Amino acid sequence: xxxxxxxxxxxxxxxxxxxxxxxxxxxxxxxxxxxxxxxxxxxxxxxxxxxxxxxxxxxxxxxxxxxxxxxxxxxxxxxxxxxxxxxxxxxxxxxxxxxxxxxxxxxxxxxxxxxxxxxxxxxxxxxxxxxxxxxxxxxxxxxxxxxxxxxxxxxxxxxxxxxxxxxxxxxxxxxxxxxxxxxxxxxxxxxxxxxxxxxxxxxxxxxxxxxxxxxxxxxxxxxxxxxxxxxxxxxxxxxxxxxxxxxxxxxxxxxxxxxxxxxxxxxxxxxxxxxxxxxxxxxxxxxxxxxxxxxxxxxxxxxxxxxxxxxxxxxxxxxxxxxxxxxxxxxxxxxxxxxxxxxxxxxxxxxxxxxxxxxxxxxxxxxxxxxxxxxxxxxxxxxxxxxxxxxxxxxxxxxxxxxxxxxxxxxxxxxxxxxxxxxxxxxxxxxxxxxxxxxxxxxxxxxxxxxxxxxxxxxxxxxxxxxxxxxxxxxxxxxxxxxxxx
Amino acid sequence: xxxxxxxxxxxxxxxxxxxxxxxxxxxxxxxxxxxxxxxxxxxxxxxxxxxxxxxxxxxxxxxxxxxxxxxxxxxxxxxxxxxxxxxxxxxxxxxxxxxxxxxxxxxxxxxxxxxxxxxxxxxxxxxxxxxxxxxxxxxxxxxxxxxxxxxxxxxxxxxxxxxxxxxxxxxxxxxxxxxxxxxxxxxxxxxxxxxxxxxxxxxxxxxxxxxxxxxxxxxxxxxxxxxxxxxxxxxxxxxxxxxxxxxxxxxxxxxxxxxxxxxxxxxxxxxxxxxxxxxxxxxxxxxxxxxxxxxxxxxxxxxxxxxxxxxxxxxxxxxxxxxxxxxxxxxxxxxxxxxxxxxxxxxxxxxxxxxxxxxxxxxxxxxxxxxxxxxxxxxxxxxxxxxxxxxxxxxxxxxxxxxxxxxxxxxxxxxxxxxxxxxxxxxxxxxxxxxxxxxxxxxxxxxxxxxxxxxxxxxxxxxxxxxxxxxxxxxxxxxxxxxxxx
Numbered sequence: 001x002x003x004x005x006x007x008x009x010x011x012x013x014x015x016x017x018x019x020x021x022x023x024x025x026x027x028x029x030x031x032x033x034x035x036x037x038x039x040x041x042x043x044x045x046x047x048x049x050x051x052x053x054x055x056x057x058x059x060x061x062x063x064x065x066x067x068x069x070x071x072x073x074x075x076x077x078x079x080x081x082x083x084x085x086x087x088x089x090x091x092x093x094x095x096x097x098x099x100x101x102x103x104x105x106x107x108x109x110x111x112x113x114x115x116x117x118x119x120x121x122x123x124x125x126x127x128x129x130x131x132x133x134x135x136x137x138x139x140x141x142x143x144x145x146x147x148x149x150x151x152x153x154x155x156x157x158x159x160x161x162x163x164x165x166x167x168x169x170x171x172x173x174x175x176x177x178x179x180x181x182x183x184x185x186x187x188x189x190x191x192x193x194x195x196x197x198x199x200x201x202x203x204x205x206x207x208x209x210x211x212x213x214x215x216x217x218x219x220x221x222x223x224x225x226x227x228x229x230x231x232x233x234x235x236x237x238x239x240x241x242x243x244x245x246x247x248x249x250x251x252x253x254x255x256x257x258x259x260x261x262x263x264x265x266x267x268x269x270x271x272x273x274x275x276x277x278x279x280x281x282x283x284x285x286x287x288x289x290x291x292x293x294x295x296x297x298x299x300x301x302x303x304x305x306x307x308x309x310x311x312x313x314x315x316x317x318x319x320x321x322x323x324x325x326x327x328x329x330x331x332x333x334x335x336x337x338x339x340x341x342x343x344x345x346x347x348x349x350x351x352x353x354x355x356x357x358x359x360x361x362x363x364x365x366x367x368x369x370x371x372x373x374x375x376x377x378x379x380x381x382x383x384x385x386x387x388x389x390x391x392x393x394x395x396x397x398x399x400x401x402x403x404x405x406x407x408x409x410x411x412x413x414x415x416x417x418x419x420x421x422x423x424x425x426x427x428x429x430x431x432x433x434x435x436x437x438x439x440x441x442x443x444x445x446x447x448x449x450x451x452x453x454x455x456x457x458x459x460x461x462x463x464x465x466x467x468x469x470x471x472x473x474x475x476x477x478x479x480x481x482x483x484x485x486x
Numbered sequence: 487x488x489x490x491x492x493x494x495x496x497x498x499x500x501x502x503x504x505x506x507x508x509x510x511x512x513x514x515x516x517x518x519x520x521x522x523x524x525x526x527x528x529x530x531x532x533x534x535x536x537x538x539x540x541x542x543x544x545x546x547x548x549x550x551x552x553x554x555x556x557x558x559x560x561x562x563x564x565x566x567x568x569x570x571x572x573x574x575x576x577x578x579x580x581x582x583x584x585x586x587x588x589x590x591x592x593x594x595x596x597x598x599x600x601x602x603x604x605x606x607x608x609x610x611x612x613x614x615x616x617x618x619x620x621x622x623x624x625x626x627x628x629x630x631x632x633x634x635x636x637x638x639x640x641x642x643x644x645x646x647x648x649x650x651x652x653x654x655x656x657x658x659x660x661x662x663x664x665x666x667x668x669x670x671x672x673x674x675x676x677x678x679x680x681x682x683x684x685x686x687x688x689x690x691x692x693x694x695x696x697x698x699x700x701x702x703x704x705x706x707x708x709x710x711x712x713x714x715x716x717x718x719x720x721x722x723x724x725x726x727x728x729x730x731x732x733x734x735x736x737x738x739x740x741x742x743x744x745x746x747x748x749x750x751x752x753x754x755x756x757x758x759x760x761x762x763x764x765x766x767x768x769x770x771x772x773x774x775x776x777x778x779x780x781x782x783x784x785x786x787x788x789x790x791x792x793x794x795x796x797x798x799x800x801x802x803x804x805x806x807x808x809x810x811x812x813x814x815x816x817x818x819x820x821x822x823x824x825x826x827x828x829x830x831x832x833x834x835x836x837x838x839x840x841x842x843x844x845x846x847x848x849x850x851x852x853x854x855x856x857x858x859x860x861x862x863x864x865x866x867x868x869x870x871x872x873x874x875x876x877x878x879x880x881x882x883x884x885x886x887x888x889x890x891x892x893x894x895x896x897x898x899x900x901x902x903x904x905x906x907x908x909x910x911x912x913x914x915x916x917x918x919x920x921x922x923x924x925x926x927x928x929x930x931x932x933x934x935x936x937x938x939x940x941x942x943x944x945x946x947x948x949x950x951x952x953x954x955x956x957x958x959x960x961x962x963x964x965x966x967x968x969x970x971x972x
Contacts, residue, residue, distance in 0.1 A: 009542035011825035017536030019582055021596065025532050041881050041904070043859035043888025046511050050503030050615050051537070051571075051601060053723050056495035075561045078607075083500050085537075096505055098497035105905040107892045110507065115537060118628040121564075140891040144870055148889070151878075180788035283871035285878050339497035373529035384630055387770035392637075392771050395527050402529025403634070405626040406593050420529070465913050 016122025026370045028131065028357045032113050034159040035133055035351060039111040042152045044135050047110040048379070051117075055082035058337065059093045065190055073119045085117040089134040090335070090348065097138045098339035107139035134329075136348030138336065142358045143273040146171075146331060146347050147280030148265040153311060153327060153349045154290050161360050162313065167326070170294035173274050174258060174304055174330075175293075179267020180242050184235035193302070194229035199243060200298035207240050214239060238262065243296045250278040253293040299328055306331035307347065310456040313359055323359050326352040340409060372420035373400035374478055377413045377427050386433060390426055390474060397475045399482065401426075418443060424481050432468065439468045442481050502608025503615055512856045514617065514843045517709065518599050519941060520645040521619055521837060525597040528638045530621050533596040535578040535629055537603075541568035543581045545824065548959040559605045570835040571603040575620040576821070578833065583624045583832070584825035597837050602697035620815075622834030624822065632657075632793040632817060632833050633766030638907065639835045640776050641796060647846050652840065653812070655797045656780035658758050660790055660816075662743060665753020666728050670721035678713035684730060686784035693726050700725060722824075726938070729782045736764040739779040759792060792817035795835065799845055809845050858906035859886035860964055862912050863899045872919060876912055876960060883961045885968065904929060910967050925954045 013019055020028075037047070055074050086092050097108060105467045113133045120127055135152060137145045150169050157167040160219040177199060181192055198213035207212070212218035214236045216227035226425035231239075238260065245256040254274055261267045274293055281291050299308040313323050329349035336344040374394055376387045387403045394401035403411050410427075417425045427439040445465050469477060499505055506514075522532070541560050546586040552916055560570040572578050575598045583594060599619045608614055621638060623631045636655050643653040663685060667678055684699035691699070697940075698704035700722045705716035724746065731742040740760055747753045760779055766878075767777050785794040794816035799809050815835035822830040862873045873889045880887035890899050903911045931951050955963060 008827065009540065009545060009825060010542070011581050012540070013536060013581070013585070014538045014540055014563070014567075015565070017538055019533070019535045021531060021533045021588075025534055029532065040886075041859070041886045043861070043886060045507060045858070046515065047505070048511055049505045049506045050499060051603070052500045052615075054495065054498070054500055057497070059495060075559060077500070079501070081500075083743055095497050095499070099499070105902050107890075109888070117537070130579070139893060142893075143888070144874070145891045148874070155881075156694075279871060283874040283878070339495060339496065358855075366570050372531075373527070375529070385765060385866055388630070388634070388766055388769040392769070397640075398527075400527045400529060402595070403630070405628050405631045405634070407624060407628075416591050440666060482749075 016120075016127055018127055022362065023370050024357070025158065027360050031160045031353065031357055031360065032131070032133060034161070036111065036113060038152060038156045038159045039135050042135075042148065042155075044109040044152075047093070047112050048114070049095065049096055049112070050088075051085050051115070052074040053081040053086055053092055055084040055094060057339075058084050058087065058091050059456040069256060071119055073117050080083050081250055084356075087118050089132050089350070090136070090332070091113065093134070093136055093138070093348075094335045094346075095339060097344060098117060098336050099338075101340065101342070101344065104139075106135050107145070109135070109137050111135040113283075131353045133351040133353050136346055138346040139344055140347075141333065141345035143276040143307065144280040146273075146309070147277045147284060147286075149329065149347055149349045150277075150281065150291055150309055151284040152288050153309075153329075153351070154286060156351065157326075157356070160356055161363070162356065165289065166314055167311055168289065168298045168314060169291045169309050171274065171291060171307060171309045172293065172295055172297040173270035173307050174272030175266045175273065175306060176242065176261060177239070179264040179270055180238050181235065181259045182264035182266050183262030184232070184238055186231060186235055191229050191231065195231065195239065196298060198229060199239065199296065200300065202243055202296045207244070210243070211236050211240060246292070246294045246296065248292065249288045250274075250281070250291070250293050253295075254278065257293075257295060270306070277307060299330055301332075303332045303335050304330040305333040309349065311352075324352075325357045326355045326359065328352075344356075346396070366421065370421065371400075371482075372417075372422045373402045374404045374424050374426060375413070375417035375422040376401060377410065377417070377425055378404045378406075379413070379427065379429055380433075381429070383428060383433055386428060387426075390428070393475060394478060397479070399475070399478055414441075424478050426474065426478075436471050437468050438471050438474055439466060439467070440474070440481070441466045441475050444481060489898070500614075502606075502613055504613055509856050510843070510847065511667050513846050514839065517646045517839065517843055517846065518617070518619060519640040520647070522597065522599060524638060524642045525621050525642075526594075528621075528634065530595040530597040530638075532581065533579070533598050535572075535582055535598070536598070537571050538569040538583060539572055539578055541570040543825070544573065544577050557605055559603050573604050574602050575600065575618050575836070576622070576641060576818070576970070579622055579624070579834075580821045580832075581825060583830060587822075587826065587828070587830065590625075593623050593631070595621070595623050597621040609861055617839045619837040619839050620834055622832055624832040625830055626833075627819065627831035629719065629793065630763040630766040632759075632771060632795070633763045633772075635778055635815065635833060635835045636763075636795055637770040637772050638769065639795075639815075639837070639889040641795070642837065643812075643842070646842055647834060648842065649851070651775065652800055653797055654775065654800060655777045655795050655813075656783045657760065657763065657777060657793060658781055658793045659777065659793050660755035661726070661752045661756030661792060662728065662747060662760065665756055666724050666747045667721065668750035668752050669748030670718070671787070672717060672721055677715050677717065681717065681725065682784060683780065684715060685725065686786065688729055688782045688829045696728060696729070697722050701956070732778065732780045732782065734778065735774045736767070736777070736779050737762075739781075741772050742765065743779075743781060749967060756792070763793060785816055787816075787818075789818045789821050790816040791819040793833065797838075809841045810838075812841045812845065814838075835896040857886075857968075858903075858908045859888045860910050860912060861908040862887060862889045862901035863896065863903070863911055864890045864892075865896060865899070865913065866919075867914055869914060869916070869919055872914060873912075876914070876924070879961060880964060883965070885961070885964055900927075910964050912960065912964075922957050923954050924951060924957050924960055926960070926967070927952045927961050 072084040072087050074082055077083050116128050116132050117131050158164045195214060200208050202210050209218055213228050214231045215228045218226045240261040245260055247253040247256050258271055297308055297310050309328055310325050311327040313326050331347040333345040376391050378387055391401040391403050423444050425441045425443060432438060442465050547699060558570040558573050560568055563569050602614050602616050602618050644650045644670045681700060684696050688696050695704060699714050700717045701714045720820040731746055733739040733742050744757055783794055783796050785796060795814055796811050797813035799812050817833040819831040862877050864873055877887040877889050909926045909930045911929060918924055928951050
């Protein structure tokens with residue numbers, strides 16, 4: 001890794017890492033600020049842990065359970081211990097909670113926003129670093145804690161700019177499927193896991209494909225065979241009936257589930273949890289449209305132990321594009337016990353930051369397009385002081401402003417101002433300076449005219465493209481331009 | 487790195503990494519938000535690059551020039567290239583600017599806020615990950631670009647909460663010392679570097695020690711000998727005269743420097759740059775107290791090519807503690823050429839985030855202590871719905887609120903509310919509910935009484951510790967408590 005061999009290194013970002021500036025970054029920053037503010041209003045406090053964890057602390061909670069400790073960026077520390085960059089924000093929380101449990105207010109509610117890293121093959125839209133934004137309640141096994149997190153997530157989406165009603169959260173409870181299995185005397189952990197994975201494929205394979213996976217196995221179109229869970233027909237029928245029990249409204253869905261899953265301790269536990277969760281949602285003002293109970297929701301991660309939730313953007317919401325799940329979470333009561341031995345229940349939700357940002361970028365909900373600073377042109381070297389004085393005056397009035405600091409002619413400086421999305425350019429030459437005048441060019445107007453509003457003579461009359469006025473009117477005129485967004 | 491060997495991993499953060507929550511984190515977040523907002527008002531846009539760079543792109547710009555590529559966290563990628571976590575935000579900017587120069591508005595002004603990593607031996611207050619906050623102008627060699635960044639840095643400190651006047655920025659130009667050396671016919675790069683390093687030790691060793699290092703060498707108290715730059719006595723005298731030329735105000739200092747550094751192209755270039763920089767500072771409204779020219783300022787990094795600046799908190803500013811430099815920067819005109827061969831001048835400033843946060847934590851400037859959410863106690867399982875309805879009502883009124891979600895008696899719940907720094911607790915039992923009443927306990931009052939305001943009977947009269955009132959008065963009463971901060 002010596003740099004001596006190549007005197008001029010290539011200027012490129014490493015594979016799978018992306019540089020971001022401009023509107024895309026601004027949308028994400030606004031989104032995270034809005035969501036953080038909602039989290040705080042629900043009593044969640046910020047927690048910031050380091051990028052590294054000891055690799056054994058990350059353990060086997062990777063999304064791909066078959067490749068423990070792969071998919072992370074790991075290196076050996078001076079003391080020979082393996083460090084790995086966190087791949088999510090849940091594993092560091094579990095470690096933190098176990099480490100500090102005695103000193104924390106309990107239940108402990110925290111949110112965290114920050115990058116996570118996945119050492120995977122990069123691809124289009126698939127990066128090796130991305131932002132996650134999580135909220136979790138640790139130390140409460142009340143279903144009301146799940147309900148509160150669901151209500152908060154919905155408030156977060158609304159604050160981010162996704163109109164209330166455009167996001168639906170689907171809720172399920174792992175204990176329900178386990179209840180169906182228990183009622184059918186299926187208690188082998190391998191079979192239970194296989195049944196969970198089969199249910200997760202309902203969307204893609206339909207009931208027939210799921211039935212195959214629950215039974216003898218499935219031959220796909222390519223000729224590949226997936227072996228099945230080997231469940232008896234009676235159990236398969238019961239599972240399919242359970243997966244089809246969604247009825248829209250929460251109450252009727254729970255009733256329908258109750259009639260198909262049979263009696264078992266686990267099933268009853270799931271039913272009671274969802275009933276309490278639903279009652280809390282009612283009192284939290286969450287409508288039936290915003291949060292449904294949907295038995296076919298699985299969520300991939302194995303560590304969930306109870307309620308699971310998944311948020312989707314309705315196709316008729318912001319756009320017709322299918323963004324997939326834009327967030328999700330659930331209850332994981334055993335994750336912290338891994339460290340301490342003490343069972344500490346927990347539940348949380350993770351926002352799909354990049355998908356939400358992509359949806360916002362396609363909608364008008366992202367707010368007005370970002371505007372750059374007012375650019376004071378630097379035309380006469382003798383007047384640099386005056387240019388700085390004007391920029392300082394604009395900033396003192398709360399308006400973003402800068403002096404052009406390159407060396408270029410007027411045309412290039414105007415082009416610069418345009419690329420910076422400046423609302424206005426301030427122009428001052430020797431003559432104007434001597435007369436106590438200044439010229440202000442309305443660049444917003446130029447941009448509007450350029451995109452086709454050429455005939456609106458009255459509006460143009462009212463907003464002339466360029467005016468020369470008294471030096472003391474600088475701030476007022478720029479304010480007028482900024483206030484008169486077309 | 488298998489986790490199979492140890493079924494229960496230790497719950498601990500890796501060495502040198504710190505977990506943060508509560509007031510410390512909140513102060514830093516406020517600080518960064520305030521500074522970012524100032525940057526934007528000066529026309530700097532946000533840029534976000536990934537945590538990793540190719541190791542050769544980071545190159546030899548590590549603070550410790552003798553250990554290139556050490557001190558970073560590096561690992562080999564699948565394709566055998568070495569990746570390293572960034573150790574500052576300047577190297578990634580240089581890589582980004584070189585990579586995208588053709589497409590950027592020029593000059594390119596960007597700011598960046600994010601973690602950097604140093605693979606060093608951790609110690610007290612010395613972490614292996616910390617936040618940096620940088621602003622840079624790329625593509626302008628005007629001294630006015632340096633002036634603007636200095637003015638912006640001062641505005642940033644003020645916005646962060648350090649009172650205007652408590653921060654001083656000291657400015658120097660590398661070309662001045664080089665001018666002294668040139669005027670004395672010292673042009674060997676090794677001698678020049680040794681002279682720079684000797685000058686950097688003026689604070690610690692005084693003029694005598696610096697003279698030793700410039701000449702034959704220095705024997706320190708432990709008996710260790712540092713070889714000197716072997717400069718002739720005439721050159722040493724000139725350098726010491728230069729280092730002592732500070733006169734407080736910018737103009738007189740420049741005059742004094744001008745009389746002691748002799749004539750040289752480099753020296754003249756430095757003098758002209760600082761004269762223009764000073765003129766711009768005047769017009770940017772930066773007082774003589776806020777920004778001094780100080781010939782003894784060096785800044786450690788070798789890559790600076792012109793102006794250098796260093797910010798200090800005045801001892802009589804916020805507190806008597808010496809926080810050292812709380813920020814610094816300078817002009818580095820050759821860093822980007824390393825990639826592209828094209829010389830692209832640049833100048834920038836880096837805030838010393840953790841030191842500023844430490845200073846703020848010791849001052850009242852950090853604003854009122856953070857307050858947690860209003861806590862609605864969960865005393866009666868039958869009333870959970872009502873508790874949620876009240877929390878929802880408070881949040882709808884813009885007040886942070888949460889329902890206690892553990893399982894505990896009243897006393898433990900009150901203790902929880904206190905630990906959460908809740909301003910108030912909302913108490914509702916069966917009787918009150920039946921009568922349409924609610925009880926609100928003022929916890930701010932309790933905290934004030936606990937720290938000694940025991941005799942202020944009138945104030946206590948006005949703010950009784952606990953009131954029972956109509957359910958519809960809930961929001962108004964909490965607002966009253968929040969508004970009546972002692």
